[in-house]
Amino acid sequence: MKKNIFFIYLLSWLVALGANAQEIRPLSTDSAYGVVNVSVCNLREEGKFTSGMSTQALLGMPVKVLQYTGWYEIQTPDDYTGWIHRMVISPMSKEKYDAWNRSEKIVVTSHYGFTYEKPDQESQTVSDVVAGNRLKWEGSSKYFYKVSYPDGRQAYISKSIAKPEKEWRASLRKDENSILRTAYSMMGIPYLWAGTSSKGVDCSGFVRTVLFMHDIIIPRDASQQAYIGQHLDIAADFSNLQPGDLVFFGRKATADAKESVSHVGFYLGDQKFIHALGDVHISSFNPTDANYDAFNTGRLLFAVRFLPYINKEKGLNTTDLNPYYN
Known part of the structure; x- marks a missing residue:
């Protein structure tokens, strides 16, 4: 009797497991690529609405489709992967995808x-x-x-x-002052975990969004952005930093572990930086300033100079040279 009850429970569990499992359907050659259809598309960690958001993609952005389970797993031009609802993308053959890009x-x-x-x-x-x-x-x-x-x-x-x-590209400037003017234009936009658009940004999403408005693609996360370009150990008086450098924050290195990066912003000069935390705003490393940020000053790690390295390093490029757009 006990043996029968055990097998009934086991059979019920296997049936439930099968009902809940997502069926991975093979992709046809007509759907191995795609282009985003909505202004801002939310990528999730799993193929369901209750899963956490990991990043976003923008309307017109070309992506690779990795698999389909009722949701699409896609890869974006910064090589980030995540799951999107089937209604927010147009799956395409390579020929149609190339035609869109051209x-x-x-x-x-x-x-x-x-x-x-x-x-x-x-x-x-x-x-x-x-x-x-x-x-x-x-x-x-x-x-x-x-x-x-x-x-x-x-x-x-x-x-x-x-x-x-073409007109937009010709008018773009990729110097520090122009990029920081764009950063200033986002003042007050709310913080949104995994956000990479004008509707809301997280810290690295703010950096990514500002640079994308200058046709620059940078790695998605602060922990990835921290290891591009030129590493700068910050002088006590900040004299070796330039406006436009990225400043990184997190847990400092110990004898047992290397530093852990968890936050990023743009250095503005005069010991000030602009970043997304709560909203996009300006903070200061100087204790005498009204906007002194003791919390972030205490977890400041290092800086990175990235502008001279655009299109010279993997993961740091403009869309005209990014393989997804070509």
Whole structure:
């Protein structure tokens, strides 16, 4: 009798396990690539809505599709992987993916905006857009660009919040002052764990978003960003740092363990830095300043100079040279 009860329980457990397991379905050649369809796409650690968010991808971003279980596991141009709902991506064959990458794009330059069914801001909205979104350029009217989405939807976007990609690239500057002006433009945007868009950012997502607005792709996490470019041990008076350097924070090294990086910001000069913690704001390492940040000063580790190394190191490149976009 006991033996029968045991087998009944075992059979029930196996049935439940099978019901809950995700079926991994083989990818066809028509869906091994894809392009993001929504302004901001949330990547999760597992293929379910209750799973934690790990990063984000933006509208028009080309990705690789790794597997499908009802959700897609994808890899983004910074080589980050995560799971997305099937409704937020257009799976594509390599040929269609290459055609999307070759097409002329319109890049969203404003932090936030909308596209419309007609070249009229009083017409029905098609979707929201954020800085760095890319749409296929289909034509122009007086005040609007006609665009199409990866899934074929068409819309109009105001010329006041977007530019043709080639024109945008030609106008971009990648010097420290220009990048920091973009960082300042995000002041007050709320902190969002795993956020990498104008809607919300975490600390490394803030760095990534600012640089992506200058067409630069950097590794996703602070712990990855910390080991690119030139390592700088910070002088007591900060005299060896330049505005635009990245400053890193975390647990300092001990005799038994190396340092552990958990936070990052842009150095502004004059012992100040801008970072995302609560929201995007400016803090100071100087105890006499009103915005002195004792907590982060106490866990300051080192700095990194990265601008001279763009397109010279793996993982630090511009989209025109990133393999996902070409």
